[in-house]
Amino acid sequence: MERTPRATEAPPHFFLPDLCSARAVGVVVLVAELLALVLVLARTGFGGDFWGDLGLASLFVQWIALTTSAILCQLRRPLARLQRHVAAGITYGVILLDTLLFSLLAQYTLGAMFGPLTTGPSPTPADTAANVFIAGIVGGLVLRYFYVQEQLRLQQEAELQARIQALQSRIRPHFLFNSMNIIASLIGKDPDAAETVVLDLADLFRASLKEAGAEVTLAHELDLCRRYIGIEQLRMGERLKVDWQVGDTPLDDLRIPLLTLQPLLENAVYHGIHPLPAGGTVTVAVSYRDGQVRITVTNPVAPAPGETPGHRGNRMALENIRHRLVALYGPTAKVEGGRRGDTYGTTLQYPFNIRR
DSSP: OOOOOOTTOOOSSOSSOOTTSHHHHHHHHHHHHHHHHHHHHHHHTTSSSHHHHHHHHHHHHHHHHHHHHHHHHHHHHHHHTSOHHHHHHHHHHHHHHHHHHHHHHHHHTSHHHHGGGSSSSSOOHHHHHHHHHHHHHHHHHHHHHHHHHHHHHHHHHHHHHHHHHHHHTOOOHHHHHHHHHHHHHHHHHOHHHHHHHHHHHHHHHHHHTSOTTOEEEHHHHHHHHHHHHHHHHHHHGGGEEEEEEOTTOOTTTOEEETTSHHHHHHHIIIIIITTOTTOEEEEEEEEEETTEEEEEEEEEOOOOOSOOHHHHHHHHHHHHHHHHHHHHHOTTOEEEEEEETTEEEEEEEEEOOOOO
16 A cells, blocks of 8 residues: 655655656746746847747757756656765756757757857857856756755754654643553452553553654554543543444555544543533544545533633644644645534544555
8 A cells, every 4th residue: 555656756855856747847847938038138138039039049948948857857866865965966967968968959050040049140169158157057046946945845844743743742641640540440450451451551652652644554543542542431431432433434444644533532532521520422433435534523512611721722733633634645634623512523534545
């Protein structure tokens, strides 16, 4: 079920974008055309044969831009294995060399075609040097832009990872203390149950220490949730019930970021069930249809008016979960939560293609 990388796909945190993608090629064509327009306007303005000059300049600049992109597309993976300054130097050299070769081709082979672009009847060595110089300036600016974009992306990912780590470490101290008290009370009268609680608690904390952003099967995530609920039910007894609505969902084939649902269940128990004297039922509904995973967690809440710190905490948790899902499954991932009457519901939806 793991995604197979494309031949041109480089490891993450590489400054050079994928110039084989249709979007990147479109951007290259647009930027090259704007550069050709600027060059013609700087040379002749709107006088003379403006459209003829623009057509020839566009042909020349587009050929350089597209061939350079094609070369860097094929070199992207090898370059990603090199040190950053070496990869940047080679990339810069490819831009200059490609410009030089096409300028020489224009000078010695296609002089008649490209003559209107120059001050003479045909390109000269000085024109070739000027082309390389312009390519050096533009290429340097573009590479600098790519580098800045990479640094910004790394900063955003670092912030996201920090939020993910914070979310994964959200097993509250009160839960740990309550679990310890449960274990202490069970040791004398039911050692087997005490051992089960210890193992379940160990699994939960082991999961919280795993690498941020790690994906697990939905079956594994629900198993962690059941372990958490089992511990809470030992403390709350019949006040806490859970309705698992899974149906025929292929849990072993679907994936989800680790510890995505457990914090939602913890919020449901802590802010929803715990304040209610009679307790209530938490409903967990999981479905998969048309390539979309949909998970809904609902719980009753006390009819207290106004916003509470728990509601603010819920919103922060939902925002962190949304960032995790978007980072892994794209911008169509959704996380929504809100209160309707005496219930609070949270819905997660994200695209996932099952690969057999």
